[in-house]
Each structure stands twice: as structure tokens, then as C-alpha cells.
Amino acid sequence: MAEERKQLNNQAAVRLWLVLTLAILIVVVVLVVGIRYLSSGALRDEIPRVPELGRAELTVKQQIIETDAFARQHPRSAEALGKLGMVYQSDGFLEEAGVAYHLAQRLAPRDYRWPYYLSLLEIANGRNEAALAFLEKTTDLNPDYPHAWARLGELYYRNNNKEKAEECFRKTLKLESDHPQAILGMARLAGDAGNWQQAADMLEAALKKNPHFGPAHDYLAICYGKLGKDKEKRRHEGLGADAGFQMPDPLVHDLYDLSASPSILITQAQIAKTSGDLTRAEKLFRRAVELAPDSMDTHFALAKFLMSPGVVNRTRMLDARQHLERAVELDPSYLNARHAFASVEDSLGHTLRAREEWQHIIDAEPDHAQALMSLGQIYYRRGDYRKAYDYYQRALAVPPDTAFSLGQPEMAYHHFAVLCISMNRVDEALAAFNKAEEENPRYTQAYMDHAHFLKDLRRNNDAIAVYRKGIEADSDNSELNLALGNFLIKLRMYEQARNPLANAVRLAPDDVRAVTALGYAELKSGAVTSAVTHLKQATEIDPDYYLAHFHLANAYLALGKTDLAAASFEVVLQLQPGFVPARQALQKLHKSPPDDKSQQDSAESSATGGG
Known part of the structure; x- marks a missing residue:
């Protein structure tokens, strides 16, 4: 009996323990849920209120409202709040973006993106000290992101902390050896130390890969000014302002990929185009059209891109035609779109339609110089020079500071x-x-x-x-140097030809025409050993360039190396069986009588300077 009572007591104690444990768990859960609810509510209250969107584009309004609603549904999600910040920043609402980034950073303190985006906001607002702190945090969280180091180095340089700036630039270059901003930073440090030639060499190398990097042109002009190289200085002056290059930065790309503003997308697309990223540029232009299919501006911007050098082909030309036709439908009064449409029609062979469009433009605006010039070109192609002359004259008479002057x-x-x-x-x-x-x-x-x-x-x-005038204006123009050298060869001014041809080879070392012409000029001016060097080099650049072999054979003859000369003449005849001077020279070497074609062009008149 006592044993049964003991068991019952034990069972009751167990039940009581279970009840108490369950009650405690319920209380804990309620507390946790309550705390999370209260904290979520507090976080929700900290989310920036949607700003006045009265003047914003419709697509921007929709995106901000939807992203804000999602963030309020998930107030403890760093991704949701961070995306809200990115949407605000990409659409131009910087204050709201900053608040959202701070919340995202609080929820995800190890994510380097949020302090990085905050640094961009601070830089945009001119608060460099705050930006510097955020970039320091970014590099602590992710020491392998080169663009953060480059921006940090730039800020240290602005603060005159050159030691820290150099450290940051070197870390950038260790991660990305051709980073343009870091190279510019190192060049500035070299210039500050008086090493102007070193700075210039660094920037010249950087511009070979990024020719539109404006700040490099600006600082190069300063370097060459310090070095007393006025010609080189003039070559770079003014290029920086027109270059429009932007440092490629994946996080910045992620930012603007989110933008729902067609105008901002067009601006970013133009920056990408100028920076050489044509794939990204096309993507952004097309996204702008998708967001605003009834906007003349988006269709016109995409069409101009599709027709630009380095992009255009027949498929893109046809695509551009469709967008221009739509642009004209949306705004028939916009004459620049009509002119572009007429240009595409003309390029596609639809001359009558193009002429009608240009005539319509001139009827609306008699001083539209580009339309006048284009009509002149149509009449020139038809051989109606009198009409072409009249249209050209009218176009050239349009004052340069008017709306429709010549571009x-x-x-x-x-x-x-x-x-x-x-x-x-x-x-x-x-x-x-x-x-x-x-x-x-x-x-x-x-x-x-x-x-x-x-x-x-x-x-x-x-x-x-005239050739010398062109070279004076553009000393790095290999084609002008080559043209001058070849003309001097034609005049048999071989010694004078060597300098421009040497410049052409320096500027375009793989141009077989230039290397061959230089070797020929050296041969004819008596520098036979140097001629052999360059002519052998030419045959290595292009083994099928028969004139290089021919001149090399003659150079071997001048050195008395008849076997090598004969072998080179044989190569010429394999490549160009009907080349009479090579056949005559080979017959002479073999002491066989020339054939009936021996009276044709001599070697001198057939092969001068590589064509």
C-alpha cells in the first residue's frame, strides 16, 4: 500500500514538473516572440518613409513603393533593407538610401557591401572623413575588393596622407595590376616627388588599355608641361573633359542594374559605352526601353548606340531603324530623330525615303546643317555636282553656335x-x-x-x-608617318624617308608595311645591315608578304650572300609567280637568259617601300 502511494506521488511530481516546464517554455516563447515583435516594430518604424514622389518617373514610383512594402514586411532582413537602400540610391534618393543602409549594416555587420555603399553616399555629399571611415570598414571586412582600396587611397591622397595613399594604391594593384584609378594615384605620387617622366610613362601605359580615362589625360598634360614637352602636352589637353570614363566597379554595376529610372539608365549606359563596356551599355539601353516603351528618348538613345562605330552591323542597323521609326512616331517634331532615321534609311539603300525625310526636315528647319549636308551627299553620289555644291554651301553657312549646326x-x-x-x-x-x-x-x-x-x-x-603638318598635330599617327615615308621613297629621297618610317614602326611595330618600307629605305640609303634586320622582321610578321622577301633578297645581294638572296627570290615567286623583277633577278643569279617579259617593270619601279 505504501509502495503504491509512493508511486502515485512520484507520478504526480513528474506531471507537475512537466506542467511547470511547459509553462516556462510557453512563457519563454511568448517573451521571445514578443521581443522580436517589438523589435521588428521598432525596426519597421526606423525604415525611412517613402519620400514625395510627385515628379519621379512612374517606373521609379512603382519600384520604390513595392520595395518599401517588402522591407516593411521583413524588417529584420538585411537583404531587404539593403536592397531598399540600393533602389533609393540608384533612383537618386540619397538620404533615404543612407538610412536603409545603416539598418542593413546593423542587422548584418559582417557584410562589406553596406559600408561600401555608405561611403559612396558620403563621397557624393562631400563628406570625405565619413567616407574614409566606411571604406576602412569595407577593407577590414573584405580586403580582396580592389575598388574599395582604390577609393580609400584617393581619399587619403586628398587628405595629404601620401604614405597611406600609396599603401592603398599598392594593395589595389596587387589585386588588379592594371587598375586605372590606382595607376593614376601612383602617378600623382611620382609627380609630387618630381618624377614627372615616371608618372608620364605610367599613365601612357594605362591609357593604352583605357584610352577614355579622362583624369589620366589631364594629369599627363601636367606631366608633359613640367617636362617641357609642349607637343605631348597639347595632345592630352582637353581630352579629359570629354572622356567620360568611369572606373569599372561590380558593386556600382549591381547598384544601377536595379534602377527603374530610364533617364538614369541611359546616363549609366552612356558611361559604360565611353568606358568600353559595350555589352553592359547595350543591356542598360535596352532596359530603359523596356521600362519606358512609349518614350521617344529611350528609343532614340538605344538607336544611336546601335549605330555607333564599333557596334553597328547590318542586324543592329535594322534594329536601330525600328527604334528610330518608333521615336519619330512618338514625337514627329523631334528633328534629330528624323535625321537619324533618314541616315539609317540611306545606309540601307533606301535613298528615296531618306531624301524625303531630309527634305521634310529642311522644310521645317531650313538651317538644319546635317540634313543639308546629307542631301548634298546624295546628289554627289548621283553625279549631280551642281546641286550637291549648293546644299554643301548652305550647310557650311549655318553658324556654328546654332541648334542645328554641323556636329x-x-x-x-x-x-x-x-x-x-x-x-x-x-x-x-x-x-x-x-x-x-x-x-x-x-x-x-x-x-x-x-x-x-x-x-x-x-x-x-x-x-x-601637309604630311608634316598632320604629324606635327598628331605625332602618334603611324599612318601619316608611313604615308610620308612612302612618298619620300617614291621621290627617291631615301635618307629623308627613314625618320618618318622609323616613327611608323615605333608606333605600329607589327605593321608589315611600315617595317618593310623602313627596311627598303635603309637598303637604298646604304644601311644594308639594318635593312636586313628590319626586312627579316617583316617576313616574320607576315610570311606571305612577298615584297618583304623581295627587298630582303636584294639586301642579301648587297651583302654578297647570293645563296640567301636566291632562296628569298624563290619565296617571292612562290607567293607571286607573275612578279617579273624577282624572276629577272633570279635568272641573273642563275646566269640564264631572261624571257620575253624581261622588258617589263624593273625592280625599282615595281617594289618601292612595301606598297
Whole structure:
């Protein structure tokens, strides 16, 4: 009996323990849920209120409202709050973005993205000290992100802490050896130490990969000014302001990929295009069209991109035509879109439709210089030089500071010069060439055609002067140096030809034409050993370039190496069986009589300077 009572008591104690334990668990759960609810409520209250969106684009309004609602449903999600910050920042609401990033950082203190984005906001607001602190935190959390180190180095440099700046730039370059901002930073440090040539060399190398990196052009102009190299200084002055290069930064790309603002997307697409990232540029332009399919601006911007050099092909031209046609439908009064549409139609061979569009533009705006010039080109192609001349004259008479003036006047003057040549208006042609070169001193084709015209007039000294004028304006132009060298060879001025040809080879070491021409000029001026070196180099660059083998054979002959000469002549005839000078030379070496073709072009007249 006592044993039964004891068991009952034990069972009751167990039940009581279970009840108490369950009660405690319930209390704990309630407390935890309550605390989380209260803290979520507190966090929800800290989420920035949606700002006044009255003037914002409709797509921006929708995106902000939806992202804000999601963040309020998940107030303890760092991703949700961080995305809200990114949406605000990408759409231009910087204050709200900062609040959201701070909340995301509090919830995910080990995520390097949020202090990085906060640093960008602080930089945009001019608060460099705060930005510096956030970048320090970013590099602590992720020491392998080069763009954070580059931005940190830039801020230290601005604060005149050059030791820390150099440390950051070196860490950047260790992670990414050709990082443009870090190279610029190191170049500035070199310049500050008086090492201007070292700074210039670093920036020249950087510009070979990133030719649109504006700050590098600006600082190079300073470097060359300090070095007393006025020609090089002038070459870089002004390029920085027009370059528009932006440092490629994956986190910044992630940011603007979220933007729902067509205007911001177009701006970012144009930056990407200028920076050489054509794939990203096209993606952003197309996203702008998707977001605003009834906007003339988005269709026009995408079409202009599709027609730009380095992008355009027939498929993209047809795509551009569709977008331009839509742009004209949306705003028939926008004459620039109509002009672009007419240009595409003309390029696709639809000349009648293009002419109608350009005539419509001129009816609406008689001083639309580009439409006038385009009509002139149509009549020039048809051989109606009189009408072409009249339209060109009208286009060139439009004042340069008006809304519809010529965008590239150097090309217009160039076309006018070519037309004047066809009409035998010699003085007008020469004046137009000079005007084209004045408008754009680096416009290569104008110098080329100008010099060629002077050669046709047998004004050889004037032609040489034009080539030299072009080289003076653009000393890094290999084509002009090569053209001058070849012309001097044609005049049998071999010694004078060597300098421009050596420059051409320096600027384009893999151009077989330049290397061959230099070797030939050296051969004819008596520098046979150097000629052999360059001509062998030419045959290595392009083993199928027969003139290089021919000149090399003659160089071997000049050295008395008849076996090597014969072998090179054999190669020439394998590549070009009908090349008479090689056959004649080989027959002479073998002491066999020349055939009936021996009276054809001599070696001198057939092979001068690599074509």
C-alpha cells in the first residue's frame, strides 16, 4: 500500500514538473516572440518613409513603393533593407538610401557591401572623413575588393596622407595590376616627388588599355608641361573633359542594374559605352526601353548606340531603324530623330525615303546643317555636282553656335573639298582641306586626301608639308608617318624617308608595311645591315608578304650572300609567280637568259617601300 502511494506521488511530481516546464517554455516563447515583435516594430518604424514622389518617373514610383512594402514586411532582413537602400540610391534618393543602409549594416555587420555603399553616399555629399571611415570598414571586412582600396587611397591622397595613399594604391594593384584609378594615384605620387617622366610613362601605359580615362589625360598634360614637352602636352589637353570614363566597379554595376529610372539608365549606359563596356551599355539601353516603351528618348538613345562605330552591323542597323521609326512616331517634331532615321534609311539603300525625310526636315528647319549636308551627299553620289555644291554651301553657312549646326564640321569641309576636286575647283578644294584640318587637327583622312590631291597637281613639296603638318598635330599617327615615308621613297629621297618610317614602326611595330618600307629605305640609303634586320622582321610578321622577301633578297645581294638572296627570290615567286623583277633577278643569279617579259617593270619601279 505504501509502495503504491509512493508511486502515485512520484507520478504526480513528474506531471507537475512537466506542467511547470511547459509553462516556462510557453512563457519563454511568448517573451521571445514578443521581443522580436517589438523589435521588428521598432525596426519597421526606423525604415525611412517613402519620400514625395510627385515628379519621379512612374517606373521609379512603382519600384520604390513595392520595395518599401517588402522591407516593411521583413524588417529584420538585411537583404531587404539593403536592397531598399540600393533602389533609393540608384533612383537618386540619397538620404533615404543612407538610412536603409545603416539598418542593413546593423542587422548584418559582417557584410562589406553596406559600408561600401555608405561611403559612396558620403563621397557624393562631400563628406570625405565619413567616407574614409566606411571604406576602412569595407577593407577590414573584405580586403580582396580592389575598388574599395582604390577609393580609400584617393581619399587619403586628398587628405595629404601620401604614405597611406600609396599603401592603398599598392594593395589595389596587387589585386588588379592594371587598375586605372590606382595607376593614376601612383602617378600623382611620382609627380609630387618630381618624377614627372615616371608618372608620364605610367599613365601612357594605362591609357593604352583605357584610352577614355579622362583624369589620366589631364594629369599627363601636367606631366608633359613640367617636362617641357609642349607637343605631348597639347595632345592630352582637353581630352579629359570629354572622356567620360568611369572606373569599372561590380558593386556600382549591381547598384544601377536595379534602377527603374530610364533617364538614369541611359546616363549609366552612356558611361559604360565611353568606358568600353559595350555589352553592359547595350543591356542598360535596352532596359530603359523596356521600362519606358512609349518614350521617344529611350528609343532614340538605344538607336544611336546601335549605330555607333564599333557596334553597328547590318542586324543592329535594322534594329536601330525600328527604334528610330518608333521615336519619330512618338514625337514627329523631334528633328534629330528624323535625321537619324533618314541616315539609317540611306545606309540601307533606301535613298528615296531618306531624301524625303531630309527634305521634310529642311522644310521645317531650313538651317538644319546635317540634313543639308546629307542631301548634298546624295546628289554627289548621283553625279549631280551642281546641286550637291549648293546644299554643301548652305550647310557650311549655318553658324556654328546654332541648334542645328554641323556636329563634325571637319568632315563636312572634307566632303566639300572632295566635291570641289570633282568640279575642278582647285582653290576651293585646297581651302576646304585647310579648313577641315583647322577644325580638327587630328583628322587623319583630311591630311591624306589633301596630300594626295597636291601630288596629283605635281606640287610635291606642298604635299610633304601637309604630311608634316598632320604629324606635327598628331605625332602618334603611324599612318601619316608611313604615308610620308612612302612618298619620300617614291621621290627617291631615301635618307629623308627613314625618320618618318622609323616613327611608323615605333608606333605600329607589327605593321608589315611600315617595317618593310623602313627596311627598303635603309637598303637604298646604304644601311644594308639594318635593312636586313628590319626586312627579316617583316617576313616574320607576315610570311606571305612577298615584297618583304623581295627587298630582303636584294639586301642579301648587297651583302654578297647570293645563296640567301636566291632562296628569298624563290619565296617571292612562290607567293607571286607573275612578279617579273624577282624572276629577272633570279635568272641573273642563275646566269640564264631572261624571257620575253624581261622588258617589263624593273625592280625599282615595281617594289618601292612595301606598297
